[in-house]
Amino acid sequence: NLSERLERSFKLLKGEGTITEINVAETLKDVRRALLDADVNYKVAKKFTDTVKEKALGQDVLTAVKPSQLMVKIVHDELTQLMGGETADFDVQGKPAVILMSGLQGSGKTTFSGKLAKLLKTKKHKSPLLVACDVYRPAAIDQLKVLGEQINVPVYAEPDSKDPVKIAQNAIQEAKAKGNDIVIIDTAGRLAIDEQMMNEIESIKKAINPNEVLFVVDSMTGQDAVNTAKEFNERLNFDGVVLTKLDGDTRGGAALSIRTVVNKPIKFVGTGEKLEAIDQFHPSRMADRILGMGDIVSLVERAQEQYDEDEAKKLQKKIQKNQFDFNDFLSQIHQIKKMGNLKELAAMIPGVGKAIKDIDIDDNAFKSIEAIIFSMTPAERTDPALINGTRRKRIADGSGTTIQEVNRLLKQFDQTRKMMKMVTGGPSKFARFMPKM
Numbered sequence: 001n002l003s004e005r006l007e008r009s010f011k012l013l014k015g016e017g018t019i020t021e022i023n024v025a026e027t028l029k030d031v032r033r034a035l036l037d038a039d040v041n042y043k044v045a046k047k048f049t050d051t052v053k054e055k056a057l058g059q060d061v062l063t064a065v066k067p068s069q070l071m072v073k074i075v076h077d078e079l080t081q082l083m084g085g086e087t088a089d090f091d092v093q094g095k096p097a098v099i100l101m102s103g104l105q106g107s108g109k110t111t112f113s114g115k116l117a118k119l120l121k122t123k124k125h126k127s128p129l130l131v132a133c134d135v136y137r138p139a140a141i142d143q144l145k146v147l148g149e150q151i152n153v154p155v156y157a158e159p160d161s162k163d164p165v166k167i168a169q170n171a172i173q174e175a176k177a178k179g180n181d182i183v184i185i186d187t188a189g190r191l192a193i194d195e196q197m198m199n200e201i202e203s204i205k206k207a208i209n210p211n212e213v214l215f216v217v218d219s220m221t222g223q224d225a226v227n228t229a230k231e232f233n234e235r236l237n238f239d240g241v242v243l244t245k246l247d248g249d250t251r252g253g254a255a256l257s258i259r260t261v262v263n264k265p266i267k268f269v270g271t272g273e274k275l276e277a278i279d280q281f282h283p284s285r286m287a288d289r290i291l292g293m294g295d296i297v298s299l300v301e302r303a304q305e306q307y308d309e310d311e312a313k314k315l316q317k318k319i320q321k322n323q324f325d326f327n328d329f330l331s332q333i334h335q336i337k338k339m340g341n342l343k344e345l346a347a348m349i350p351g352v353g354k355a356i357k358d359i360d361i362d363d364n365a366f367k368s369i370e371a372i373i374f375s376m377t378p379a380e381r382t383d384p385a386l387i388n389g390t391r392r393k394r395i396a397d398g399s400g401t402t403i404q405e406v407n408r409l410l411k412q413f414d415q416t417r418k419m420m421k422m423v424t425g426g427p428s429k430f431a432r433f434m435p436k437m
């Protein structure tokens with residue numbers, strides 16, 4: 001699937017010190033292929049990888065972040081943007097608000113109508129009315145009635161009528177009379193685009209002027225989904241897309257392409273046959289799903305937010321000259337605390353990660369370390385070799401800790417410095433900053 005493919009191509013970047021023209025091009029070729037395989041439209045995939053390339057090459061790479069991780073973040077942000085950025089609004093204002101379903105037969109309109117009614121009833125305390133406007137198949141009315149009974153929502157139907165426009169209008173009158181504040185109109189679909197179907201749904205739309213016209217599409221139909229969306233949008237100018245059957249390992253490609261091709265937001269997803277299997281569409285979460293790398297993304301985000309680049313540069317110099325001292329140690333602790341209790345993140349910070357490897361990272365763990373360092377004189381902090389036996393006793397007393405704790409910290413600090421000296425042999429191994437390209 002797409003996530004695995006992308007993951008593999010990002011792994012190629014692992015171990016690379018910089019994001020260069022060459023390794024970006026290589027990776028993006030894989031990304032593009034993966035997107036195409038996931039049914040992302042060719043033009044969309046091309047445009048997407050071009051944008052990512054531009055962004056990647058212009059980036060100052062943070063030290064705490066591997067190039068491959070940064071690439072993941074760039075791709076993630078681009079995917080999110082491509083799918084609309086923010087979660088789309090859904091209009092339920094009005095007495096009643098009217099929602100009209102459209103889409104091919106089997107796309108999941110009837111099921112989604114039931115899901116939406118349930119969602120609005122339980123989460124928004126609305127009082128929905130479901131309307132059966134499929135006049136061609138008697139079974140369609142029954143299907144909606146069964147759903148209505150399951151969720152205790154009334155269903156409006158006129159079994160003898162052949163006029164869906166009239167049924168829709170009558171249903172809205174009925175809702176007004178009975179005090180239903182949401183009317184969800186389920187319509188008939190066809191197996192393929194068909195002039196009569198298009199005319200019918202168009203006339204319903206004109207007659208009732210709905211708050212939302214939703215286009216329902218089966219995400220498993222891949223590239224066809226995009227073409228269908230385009231044709232429906234040309235006729236209906238719909239307000240949003242419902243992506244159904246996004247359960248299991250269904251490819252997410254349709255979401256990307258539809259959004260880009262018709263430029264309409266995806267508003268909901270269906271993730272199963274059960275009536276609870278409905279979600280609002282969140283572009284960022286969908287990008288997570290496509291990438292399958294949500295954790296790395298948030299990690300990188302936090303590191304980028306919090307890391308002060310100038311500090312990092314200064315620190316790099318000090319480490320190279322073996323001048324890393326307790327003041328640096330302290331400021332690194334503050335960096336970690338700003339980032340929250342993420343042990344993984346801490347491990348990425350030079351000088352501290354090793355030292356606190358075996359400590360639970362919470363504020364208490366830092367408290368005694370900080371207290372000990374605060375109890376050192378400025379001279380002791382810059383030159384820890386000064387700290388002899390009597391000084392250790394004084395520091396322990398001053399910080400409310402024990403000599404053992406002071407000893408442990410000094411030992412850890414010493415090991416850290418040794419470790420740093422070892423790895424600073426070559427700049428490539430410990431480069432806090434990737435060279436600019």
Ligand code: GDP
Nearest residue numbers: 105106107108109110111244245270271272273
């Ligand atoms: P309609 O012809 O557009 O009204 O489509 P239906 O609502 O009758 O759905 C067609 C089939 O797809 C039914 O068997 C549904 O149970 C199934 N279905 C609908 N939505 C989903 C979904 O999100 N996930 C899965 N797995 N099946 C779905």
Ligand code: MG
Nearest residue numbers: 109110134140
């Ligand atoms: Mg139906």
